[in-house]
Amino acid sequence: MIDRMVIGEVPAKHHVALRDDRGGLRYEECFTRSGFDGPYTILYHRERPHAQEPAELASGWRLPVAVAPRPLRKRHYRTQDLAPAGGPPVAARVPLLFNADVVLSLATPAKPDPVYFQNGDGDDLYFVAEGGGLLRTALGDLRFGREDYLFVPKGLLHRFAPDPGPQRWLSVECLGGMGLPHPWRNGSGQLRMDAPLCHRDFRRPTFVGPQDEGIREILVKRSGAFHGFRQKTPPLDVVGWDGSVWPFALPILSFQPRVGQVHLPPTVHGTFAAAGALVCSFVPRPLDFHPQAIPCPYPHSSVDVDEVIFYQRGEFTSRRGIGAGSLSHHPAGVMHGPHPGAYESSIGAKETNELAVMLDCYRPLSATAGAAAIEDAAYQSSFG
């Protein structure tokens, strides 16, 4: 929901007849959020888009199940040790941490989706740690690559065709929806000139017109279960669309970081705001410039949030034993901060080359058995 786009063939006004060259009527699909109160897109189909029959299809990914309650600890999960699940993206997510608002998973697909997918449970945000490919949707095609965020709106019909080679995508399923932080918008909805992102940073779908890939099967996730349908006509039969709900890619390095005289809180790195979570981008940047500034994050008790960081690359000055692919989880209720020595030695540092994605989550996160299997058991005691 960045701004409005109009692509392909649309009539002069919504809810009026659009006809093909032979007088055949197109069919509207009003794709709406928050009932009819939120952002929307109107698609124009060649055929009735809702003519479907239930179908028995292979299920999607394994849904998250919490491990038995465990002691409160700072945790470190090494996603770099997770064996690739393979298979198509619709089946390749391994859930790691979750609550009622978000599900964090690692997706390691190896082949294209054989069906279309609609996530009726939430928006999907991915951070592509490795790999890339093509996202094909009813609204057009979108290529994505390493270190892109990729956003797929709730309910949008799509499938992935990953490129050959290793794929590692951090997946954040946002069950209450996701958008940009409100402070980055002005009163007209435009991104402010002092926002860390601008409209041109977002890569938009390329409209390719109606196409028939021979696929009629649609897998729908709703209420935590997968359901199959078979459509009678090609689902990608859209001739045009108009609206504000569309998928996008955003290179994380397009985020313009802010730097202060002294350390600024993570909110200045806010990139996406989900219901119950803030997603922040830590990108390479100069550090704080007061002569006595302590650039290393201070020990803190952020008593209302569970903090998760996915480390992509660079030197992580505040933590030892962390590498590319590490996922740290610092739960509310226990103070956290830098490893011994990091706080003191950061004074005078001029820049950082860290690249990481952080989530502040407002409800406690549970771990899955998949996460427990790749846990670094020594992490809690590494703080001294």
Ligand SMILES: [Fe+2]
């Ligand atoms: Fe923190």
